[in-house]
Amino acid sequence: MAELAGLADGDPRRVGRYRVLARLGAGGMGRVFLARSPGGRPVAVKVVRSELAEDAEFRRRFAREVAAARRVNSFFTAGVVDADPGGAPPWLATAYVAGLSLNEAISAHGPWPEPSVRALGAGLAEALEAIHATGLVHRDLKPSNVLLARDGPRVIDFGISLAMGATALTMPGAVVGTPGFIAPEQLRNGEAGPASDVFSLGAVLVYTASGTGPFGEGTAEEVNFRAAFEPPRLRDVPPGLRGLAGRCLEKEPRLRPSVAELLTALASDTGTSPLVAGEWLPAPVSHAVRERTETPLPTTPPAPTPSLPEAPPPPGTLGPAAPAGPPGRGPSRRALLTAAGGTAVVAGGGALAWRLARGGDTGGDTGGDGAAGERTVRIAVQGDLSGSNADIGREMLDAARLAVDQANASGDHPGLRLEVVEADDQGAEARAATAAQAAIDDGDVVAVVGPASYETVLAAGPRYSGAGLAFLVHSVTEAELAGQGFATLLRAVPDDRQSGTAIGEFLARHPAVFGATVIDNETSYGVAVANEVQAVLVNDQTHYLESRKSVASDETDLDGLVREITDSDADTVAFLGEVDQASALATALDAADFVGPRITGNRVLDQGFLDRAGQAAEGWFLASFVVDPFTDDATTEFAGRFDEAYGRQPGYFAARAYDVTRLVTEAVAGLDPEAVDRDTVFQALSRASHEGVTGVIRFGRDGEYGGSGPHLYQVTDGAFAPLGRIEEYGF
Numbered sequence: 001m002a003e004l005a006g007l008a009d010g011d012p013r014r015v016g017r018y019r020v021l022a023r024l025g026a027g028g029m030g031r032v033f034l035a036r037s038p039g040g041r042p043v044a045v046k047v048v049r050s051e052l053a054e055d056a057e058f059r060r061r062f063a064r065e066v067a068a069a070r071r072v073n074s075f076f077t078a079g080v081v082d083a084d085p086g087g088a089p090p091w092l093a094t095a096y097v098a099g100l101s102l103n104e105a106i107s108a109h110g111p112w113p114e115p116s117v118r119a120l121g122a123g124l125a126e127a128l129e130a131i132h133a134t135g136l137v138h139r140d141l142k143p144s145n146v147l148l149a150r151d152g153p154r155v156i157d158f159g160i161s162l163a164m165g166a167t168a169l170t171m172p173g174a175v176v177g178t179p180g181f182i183a184p185e186q187l188r189n190g191e192a193g194p195a196s197d198v199f200s201l202g203a204v205l206v207y208t209a210s211g212t213g214p215f216g217e218g219t220a221e222e223v224n225f226r227a228a229f230e231p232p233r234l235r236d237v238p239p240g241l242r243g244l245a246g247r248c249l250e251k252e253p254r255l256r257p258s259v260a261e262l263l264t265a266l267a268s269d270t271g272t273s274p275l276v277a278g279e280w281l282p283a284p285v286s287h288a289v290r291e292r293t294e295t296p297l298p299t300t301p302p303a304p305t306p307s308l309p310e311a312p313p314p315p316g317t318l319g320p321a322a323p324a325g326p327p328g329r330g331p332s333r334r335a336l337l338t339a340a341g342g343t344a345v346v347a348g349g350g351a352l353a354w355r356l357a358r359g360g361d362t363g364g365d366t367g368g369d370g371a372a373g374e375r376t377v378r379i380a381v382q383g384d385l386s387g388s389n390a391d392i393g394r395e396m397l398d399a400a401r402l403a404v405d406q407a408n409a410s411g412d413h414p415g416l417r418l419e420v421v422e423a424d425d426q427g428a429e430a431r432a433a434t435a436a437q438a439a440i441d442d443g444d445v446v447a448v449v450g451p452a453s454y455e456t457v458l459a460a461g462p463r464y465s466g467a468g469l470a471f472l473v474h475s476v477t478e479a480e481l482a483g484q485g486f487a488t489l490l491r492a493v494p495d496d497r498q499s500g501t502a503i504g505e506f507l508a509r510h511p512a513v514f515g516a517t518v519i520d521n522e523t524s525y526g527v528a529v530a531n532e533v534q535a536v537l538v539n540d541q542t543h544y545l546e547s548r549k550s551v552a553s554d555e556t557d558l559d560g561l562v563r564e565i566t567d568s569d570a571d572t573v574a575f576l577g578e579v580d581q582a583s584a585l586a587t588a589l590d591a592a593d594f595v596g597p598r599i600t601g602n603r604v605l606d607q608g609f610l611d612r613a614g615q616a617a618e619g620w621f622l623a624s625f626v627v628d629p630f631t632d633d634a635t636t637e638f639a640g641r642f643d644e645a646y647g648r649q650p651g652y653f654a655a656r657a658y659d660v661t662r663l664v665t666e667a668v669a670g671l672d673p674e675a676v677d678r679d680t681v682f683q684a685l686s687r688a689s690h691e692g693v694t695g696v697i698r699f700g701r702d703g704e705y706g707g708s709g710p711h712l713y714q715v716t717d718g719a720f721a722p723l724g725r726i727e728e729y730g731f
Contacts, residue, residue: 004021004022004023004024004034004297005022005023005024006022006023007020007022007023007033008023008428008429008430009428009430010428010429010430010431011023011031011033011430012033012047015033015035015045015047015091015093016045016082016084016087016091016093017037017038017082018035018036018037018043018045018082018093019035019036020033020034020035020045021033021034021035021036021297022034024044026429026455026458026459029046029048029049029052030046030047030048030049030052030089031046031047031049031429032044032045032046032047033045033047034096034297035093042096042098042297043081043082043093043094043095043096044078044093044094044095044096044097044156045091045092045093046091046092046093046094047089047090047091048062048089048090048091049089049433049459049462050089050433051433051462051463051466052462053088053089053090059085059086059090062085062090063085063086065136066080066083066085066092068134068135068136069092069134069136069158070083071134072130072131072133072134072136072158073130074126074127074129074130074131075126075152076123076124076126076127076130076152076153076154076155077127077130077131077154077155077156077158078094078095078096078097078147078154078155078156079094079095080092080093080094081093081094081095094156095154097147097149097154097156098149098292098293098295098297099147099148099149099150099154099289099292099293100147100148100285100288100289100292101143101144101145101146101147101148102120102143102144102146102147102148102153102204102207102208103142103143103144103146103524104524105148105285105288105289106143106207106208106211107523107524107527107528108284108288108522108523108524108527108550109282109284109285109288109522109550110211111208111209111210111211111236112208112209112282112285113238113282114209114238114240114241115280116208116280116281116282117205117208117209117238117241118241118266119152119280120146120153120204120205120208120280121201121204121205121262121266122263122266122267123152123153124141124146124153124155124201124204125201125259125262125263125266126263127153127154127155127158128141128155128194128197128198128201128259129259129260129263131155131158131197132194132197132259136158137192137193137194137196137197138155138157138158138197138200139186139192139196139197140157140178140181140200141155141181141197141200141201141204142178142181142200142203142204143204143207143208144178145157146204148281148285148289149289149293150281150286150289150290150293152280178483179215179220179223179224179227179483180203180207180213180214180215180216180223180227181200181203181204181213182200182224182227183195183196183199183200183227183253184199184227184228184229184251185253187224187227187228188228193253194258194259195253195254195256196253197259198248198256198257198258198259198262199248199249199250199253199256201248201262202214202232202244202245202246202247202248202249202256203215203232203248203249205237205241205244205245205248206232206233206234206237206245206249209236209237209238209241209245210236210237211236212233212236214227214232214233214234214245214249215227215230215232215233216233217497219482219700219701219702219704220482220483220485220702221701221702228251229251232245232246232249234246244257244262244265244266248262374415374416374417375415375416375417375673375676376416376417376419376444377416377417377418377419377444377446377668377676378418378419378420378421378442378444378445378446379400379404379418379419379420379421379445379446379447379448379449379661379664379665380420380421380422380423380439380442380445380447380448380449380450381396381397381400381420381421381422381423381448381449381450381657381661382423382424382425382432382435382436382439382448382449382450382451382452382456382460382471383396383397383423383424383425383427383450383451383452383456384424384425384426384427384452385397385422385424385426386424386426387424387426387427387428388427389427392651392653393424393427393452395650395651395653395654395657396653396654396657397420397422397657398642398645398646398650398654399642399650399654399655399657399658399661400420400449400657400658400660400661401420401645402641402642402645402658403658403659403661403662403665404418404419404420404661404665405645406641406662407662407665407666407669412665412666412669413665413668413669413673414673415673416668416669416673416676418665418668419444420661421439421442421445423435423436423438423439423448423450425451425452425456425460427452427453427456428456429453429455429456429458429459430459432451432455432456432457432459432460433459433460433462433463435451435460436448436451436459436460436463436464437463439464439469440463440464440467440469445469446469446470446668446676446677446678446681447469447470447471447472447664447667447668447678447681447682447685448464448469448470448471448472449471449472449474449657449660449661449664450471450472450473450474451471451473451476452475452476453475453476454476454478454480454481457473457476457481457484457486457489458484461484461486461489462486464486464488464489465486465487465488465489467678468487468488468678468679468682469488469678469682470488470490470678470681470682470685471486471488471489471490472490472491472492472660472663472664472685473489473490473491473492473493474492474493474656474657474660475493475625475653475656476491476493477493477494477495477496477499477602477625478495478496478525479495479496479497479528480524481495482495482702482704486703488682488703489703490685490686490699490703491699491703491704491705492656492659492660492663492697492699492705492707493625493656493705494625494705494707494709494710495704495705496525496528496529496601496602497528497529497531497532498532498705498709498710499529499532499601499602499623499624499625499709499710500528500529500530500531500532500533500576500601501532501533501535501536502623502709502710502726502727503529503532503533503574503599503601503623503726504532504533504534504535504536504537505536505726505727506599506621506623506712506726506727506729507533507536507537507544507572507574507597507599508536508537508544509731510572510597510731511731512571512572512596512597513544513571513572513596513597514544514571514572515544515545515546515568515569515570515571515572516533516537516544516545516546516570516571516572516573516574517546517547517548517549517565517568517570517572517573517574518530518533518534518537518545518547518548518549518574518576519548519549519550519551519561519573519574519575519576519577519585520548520549520550520551520576520577521550521551521552521553521575521576521577521578521581522550522551522552522553523553523577525576525577525603526553526576526577527550527576529576529601530548530574530576533574533576534548544572546568546569546570546571546572547564547565547568547570549561549564549565551577551581553577553578553581555581556580556581556584557584558581558584558585558588559588561585561588562585562588562589562591562592562594563592565589565592565594566592566594570596571596571597572596572597572598572599573585573589573594573596573597573598573599574598574599574600575598575599575600575604576600576601577600577601577603577604578603578604579603579604579606579608579609579612580608580612582600582604582609582613583608583609583612583613583616583617584612586598586609586613586616586617586620587612587613587614587616589616590613590615590616591616595619597621598619598620598621599620599621599622599623600620600621600622600623601622601623601624602622602623602624602625602626602710604622605622605624605626605713605720609715610715610718610719610720617715617718618715618716618717618718619714619715619716620714620715621712621713621714622712622713622714622715622720623709623710623711623712623713623726624710624711624713625656625710625711626652626653626656626711627652627655627656627693627694627711627722628652628711628713628720628722629642629649629650629651629652629654629655630722631711631722631723631724632724634692634693635655635693638650638654638655638658638693642654642658655692655693655694656694658692658693659690659692659693659694659697660697662690662692663685663688663690663692663697664681664685666688666690667681667684667685667688668681668684670684671684685699686699686703689707694708694711695707695708695709695725696708708725708727709725709726709727710725710726711723711724711725711726712724712725712726712729
């Protein structure tokens with residue numbers, strides 16, 4: 001299971017008879033919590049999202065699939081122990097597995113040797129055998145649905161994806177599953193049988209043995225196309241597994257082995273001894289699983305997090321006014337990276353107050369029409385306007401207002417008046433869906449700027465997609481967002497992997513780089529970004545990689561690592577991780593008199609790096625999606641307009657919010673006023689390209705970002721000096 005996280009405001013403290021202790025994660029269906037039964041048994045409780053629970057067909061299929069899942073009896077499944085499909089909301093409880101997911105293990109520790117892969121495959125095949133015996137088909141077997149325990153793997157979420165596929169919130173033509181692990185027949189016509197699970201198992205085996213899926217990486221559309229029409233990529237799979245994996249990945253279901261045949265083929269060499277003896281996992285993974293398993297679980301629930309106090313609504317408004325951001329020191333860089341503009345204040349009963357922003361005026365709602373003969377069209381901004389990052393959120397909201405004011409003054413959209421409405425989710429996942437619904441319920445809203453964090457996007461995304469309302473995410477860089485299947489999501493910021501590619505290309509162009517050491521921190525973020533850096537440094541034309549190294553995310557004694565670097569031919573260091581380790585690495589490299597190029601990523605652009613590393617931080621390069629307001633002439637001009645409007649300088653996050661809003665206003669300006677609706681605006685945005693303050697913003701066919709790369713900074717005289725867009729930096 002995932003690492004434990006504290007409960008957020010709005011999380012349940014009890015589900016059925018189970019006491020909720022911590023949060024395990026969230027996904028398309030709902031949130032997952034660690035809980036304890038009355039007798040003290042730990043369980044994983046999945047609480048269904050409210051928008052799914054409202055769908056009658058989902059409830060019907062969910063009840064049926066839960067009933068079937070409770071009949072599955074296998075050592076290698078995390079069995080369903082309790083459920084209430086008719087609850088408000090519905091939920092189910094499964095056995096708690098205190099281990100890593102396969103996805104976590106491969107991301108942190110790399111591919112497995114053949115004996116471990118065979119042992120894994122045997123356990124998964126036995127699990128599928130039990131699932132199929134009840135009439136179920138898993139439909140979404142993938143690395144994150146495989147948990148690793150010392151005595152074998154456990155398959156989770158079996159059968160439940162059928163209920164997800166039945167909901168009205170699933171867009172027409174959408175396929176339930178994960179690109180690269182979906183069988184061709186599911187992609188063609190949505191049909192899935194036992195052979196479809198065999199295909200997915202084959203993909204899991206290739207991923208485990210090679211570190212990448214059999215159909216490579218890319219957009220969902222690209223990966224699905226390869227899965228349906230191109231042969232799998234098995235070059236890096238051990239020869240002893242290559243033939244079996246290839247049979248599992250046949251395009252025609254009838255050509256794939258049955259689960260029984262697969263189990264026989266895998267168990268013939270493996271037997272049960274590695275699993276029984278607990279020796280089936282590679283040593284680093286076994287150590288990580290043991291640490292996770294031996295970490296004591298909480299026995300009592302935490303004290304509830306109090307809700308923020310809310311003022312009574314002022315006269316003439318629909319709800320409470322948004323409070324000003326808190327004074328004092330701003331939030332950490334990590335918190336800032338998940339902040340964005342927006343507000344519609346959540347009132348005590350869950351209702352939202354809408355306030356309009358016109359030329360900086362935050363007066364009351366005037367209805368759906370502007371001046372005589374004008375139609376009002378609104379852009380909602382969703383983010384944290386009254387929570388812990390309210391100062392950052394309001395900065396971005398003001399940037400959006402500035403963009404709308406300029407659009408209205410330009411005369412480029414006769415017959416239309418643009419307005420900004422605020423949807424405040426307070427930065428809380430529990431409030432995000434409600435804030436999104438307020439935007440949806442306002443029929444004049446044709447696009448949304450936000451939400452601001454990965455968690456709030458997951459919560460709000462199904463609602464926006466179900467309503468056909470475009471939402472432009474401009475501060476969420478997690479690459480995993482691409483696999484969520486939100487039909488109207490447009491990402492307006494480089495994701496982490498794209499930043500990794502940009503870092504690699506920067507190093508490949510750097511005249512002083514001939515042999516780089518690339519270091520990750522054994523987290524999914526660090527490994528994924530480091531993989532992209534390495535892929536650029538080592539290809540058919542270049543070989544600028546000296547070594548690839550990993551260091552545990554909590555390790556701060558890096559003297560030994562630095563000795564390995566200085567004893568090698570490395571002339572460059574690229575570190576992909578967090579602030580504390582970057583500071584320790586900078587200090588150790590400085591002590592060793594290492595003076596070659598050093599670069600790190602978005603998560604280290606934090607004052608803490610400068611404070612902790614001190615002089616050792618000097619000269620480090622950093623790549624980040626945030627934009628300094630005085631990077632160049634364009635940003636300086638924007639900063640002047642912002643200061644003129646609001647009497648203060650913009651921060652790092654204002655420019656991108658401004659550009660994204662300008663993109664929306666330009667897309668709307670190109671439409672017939674009578675034809676402006678959510679669908680036409682989404683189609684126009686999908687095709688749009690805007691060259692703004694931060695660079696070019698445009699989107700690929702899947703809604704993922706296709707514009708300019710991140711910005712480059714270098715620590716100079718104890719500050720982050722902006723150097724402009726990384727792809728334009730000259731040496």
